[in-house]
Amino acid sequence: MKEKIILLVEDNPDDEALTLHALETNKIGNAVVVARNGVEALDYLFGTGSYAGRDPHDHPAVVLLDLKLPKIDGLEVLRRIRADERTSLQPVVILTSSNEEEDRLKGYALGANSYVRKPVDFDEFVRAAGQLGLYWLLINQSPQM
Structure with a gap:
């Protein structure tokens, strides 16, 4: 079984x-690929x-997606992920500092x-990241894409 990759877009x-x-x-020892803008993601x-x-076709287990990104913003990245049949079922977690209701609704x-x-x-963030990792890498059952 292949290792589950995390794509961090930050x-x-x-x-x-x-x-x-x-x-x-x-x-959480999974490999993390970092994309630093929407184009890289x-x-x-x-x-x-x-x-x-x-x-x-080798999909990451989860995409941790920031919203405020250079080149192409996170919401547009998400729109393109969902619009393509190859990635339409890709698990995507928006991980952002934005507390705007509009961003949540659009996401x-x-x-x-x-x-x-x-x-x-910091301590809250460490706990939150641990919970995200445990859920998306161990508990969640993603469909085969």
Whole structure:
């Protein structure tokens, strides 16, 4: 059985480091691929651009998607994921600092599986990341895509 990959889409280096540390602290040893903007995320998922040659049928277990991204924002990334039959069932968790109701509504309307606001407190964030990892990597049963 292949290792379940996590695709972390995050442009803030501090939030990236914090998320990776939180996963490690919770003993979630899955490989994490980091995309630092929306274009990189879509290239990874569809095996294009700098990820040309990567098998696009090898889906990550979960995409942790920030909303405020350069080049293509997170909501547009989510829209494109859901619009393509190869990735329409891909589990996507919006992981963002945005507390805007409009962002939540748009995220769910576009098919987000979950919307998690990044806690400001470090310990809370470590706990939240651990719960996300346990749920999406161990408990959740995703469909075969």
